[in-house]
Amino acid sequence: MIRTCLLAGAAASALLPAVPAGARTRDIATEERAEATIVVTGQRDPLRLNDQAQAGSRLGLTIRETPASVEVLTQDEMQVRGLRTARETFNDVVGAIAGNVPGNPAVVSLRGFAGNTVSILQDGVRVSASTVVQRDGNNWHYDRVEVLKGPASVLYGEGALAGVINKVTRKLVLGERHLDTLLSAGSFDTVFAAGGVNLPVSSTIAVRADASYQRSDSLYDVDDNDTFSTGLTASALWRPSDRLSLLVAIDHFEDRYDATYQGLPLIPGRYALRSTDAVTSANGLVADRALRRRNYNPRGAYSGADETTVRSRLDWAIGNGWTFALDLTGYAARRAFLLADSQTFVAPTPAFPNGSFRQSYQDFRHDHQFWNARGVIGNDSHIAGLRNRLSLGVEHNDTDFTSLRQQAPVTALPAVDVRNPAAVPVPTTTAIFTTTNVTFDSRLRQTSVFAEDALNLTPRWLLVGGVRRDHMALDRATIQNATGAVDRNSPTFDPISWRAGTTWDAAGGLTLYAQYTTAVSPVSSILLASIANSRFRLTKGRAYEAGFKASGWGGRASVTGAAYRIEQKDILTRDPNNLALTVQGGRQSSQGVELSAVVSPVKALRLSGGVSYTDAQYDELFEVVGGTRIDRRGNRPINIPSTTVNASALYTIADTVTLGGFLRHASAFHTDTANTIRVAGHVVLDASLSLPIAPQATVTLRGRNLTDAFYGEYSGYPTTNVYIGAPRSFEIALATRF
Secondary structure: OHHHHHHHHHHHHHHHOOOOOOOOOOOOHHHHHHHOOOOOOOOOOOHHHHHHOOOOOOOOOOOOOOOOEEEEEHHHHHHHOOEEEHHHHHHOOOEEEEEOOOOOEEEEEEOOHHHHEEEEEEEEEEOOOOHHHHOEHHHHHHEEEEEEEOHHHHHHHHOOOOHHHHEEEEOOOOOOOOEEEEEEEHHHHEEEEEEEEEEEEOOOEEEEEEEEEEEEEOOOOOOOOOOEEEEEEEEEEEEEEEEEEEEEEEEEEEEEEEEOOOOOOOEEEHHOOEEOOEEEOOOOOOOOOHHOOOOOOOOEEEEEEEEEHHHEEEEEEEEEEEEEEEEEEEEEEEEEEEEEEEEEEEEEOOOOOOOOOOOEEEEEEEEEEEEEEEEEEEEEEEEEOOOOOOOEEEEEEEEEEEEEEEEEEEOOOEEOOOOOOOEEOOOOOOOHHEEEEEEEEEEEEEEEEEEEEEEEEEOOOEEEEEEEEEEEEEEEEEEOOOOOOOOEEEEEEEOEEEEEEEEEEEEEOOOEEEEEEEEEEEEOOOOOOOOOOOOOOEEEEEEEEEEEEEOOOOOOOEEEEEEEEEEEEEEEEEEEEEEEEEEEEEEEEEEEEEEEEEEEEOOEEEEEEEEEEEEEEEEEEEEEEOOOEEEEEOOOOOOOOOOOEEEEEEEOOOOOOEEEEEEEEEOOOOOOOOOEEEOOOEEEEEEEEEEEEOOOOEEEEEEEEOOOOEEEEEEEEOOOEEEEEOOOOEEEEEEEEE
């Protein structure tokens, strides 16, 4: 596949001068492309409040008109900020943090919730829960990343409780030919190469292809953690008239992480050589900086994915304000997760004077097929003199999902020294899988009908509403691989989600908004839920949000602010009358505020930033520890910091050299529901220097984590493993546009 991507890029480059330019048909996308620059400074409406965001609505509303918080990161901004992967991009969203948990790469925490409560889309289509499908792939292939914060089940179905992230692939432009490339090399033997070409075939047809490749000894500078990711996306657009267009595309992505980094295991402080306060715990466990680069996974263990999407979209402007859109998507993926998923510290012995780890081991596999069809009819007209925008749609998808799930106890692997772990080979026999050895065979069928409406009561006052009903039928077989015994379950779910909101243009570039939304989410991913968990009903959520969106100072400043509260009920808890039973009835909530701003006081200077505060807690949750019922009410959910801050400054000297400074801060968070393990807050500083060396080429020098901060980024499967952020690193990059 690597060779395929590189050959595709080379072939595209060779074709560039050979294809005639064709007619110079221009549309909105063309104008945006023509104005694109490698350095983003001094732009008008810097938060793009007057642009449309696909994630926010199917009514063609602008971000200003949408009664919700919507944030957009464009490809130019991602390059300027040095965001290479999905995890880095999600981490730059105001109010979010992201981590690379082996089974959930680029998992996101947002507005007090995490995991499968944040839906990840590609071009507006949700394949499955984000904890199943999301990978930490290259973001070169995306024109922009849109983030709709707060519940969005009314648009995208179950799982969208905390928000939606929509990755929008690069779009074709009729009548233009251009070639973009990006090459970089840096610390940890990290190299990146990418290219994209847009070619006009005729005045009505254009094709585009993008390829990317990244490899590294380890993006986290961890031992034995070779990493690569690659992608190839291609599309063709036919637009015979202004009223009709057809897009056909194929996307292929691969990634692999050798000896998957499972995070730094915590050890008792008395055995640490370089004890730090990056992590503190009630029982004296600490993060030993001397173990910063250690990787305890067996040799041959890895995490990887190979996925392909084929999609098409038909857009037809019927006339008299009526439109029709049809999306067809097919998706296939194979994933593997072979790793030591937990480490148990054993005190020093004569055989291991530094102490040792006993490790459990897992071998999980996914074979995933999905197809989706969605048709939407829209109308933009007037009712009794009032502008009204309406969309009605139906969607159906089928999912076939098979997952081998094999788990071995801590006795399956040899003990390894804490400081000098031996290269233990990966197990080759299935006899070790005595803890779990099952196959999940799932078939999910989902049919949805939905409607949205936006009515202008006055030119400045807009009412927005929507409703969605889903019918979900799951057929699950859990097969015991050793005996062949099968346990079946066929639950159905019929949730209804809705929202009502309003926006008011208060004049002077200020828009006020408020909305109420509902959402549903399973107790765990529907495709990976145990038989017991699949029998539970969907959890329910609701949210209130109010805020403002403003622009002014001649278009040089934009500010948005929001206050919200999200509530989720029916999460799993223990039955107070029978501690052996897990029941629904728990509750969780969050409330907070967010503020984002971008200002360009002069053309050469751009200042941007965002700050969020989240007060999240379990309102009702009981767990059993050692046979005793423990009340977790008032505790903070895991991986949820109370405060995040993002800030950047870009200054261009004499229209040539651009200096950039970037700051990210997240406050402390906990790795367990008991809140006994605390990961300290952190501040990370990056900087860049960009210099055009030709009219179409820019060289950028970049430093990351300049203070070499030692900090916890996220926590994963065991609560005693914490993912340590990458140390200080440097890179040089060359970006070209022809």
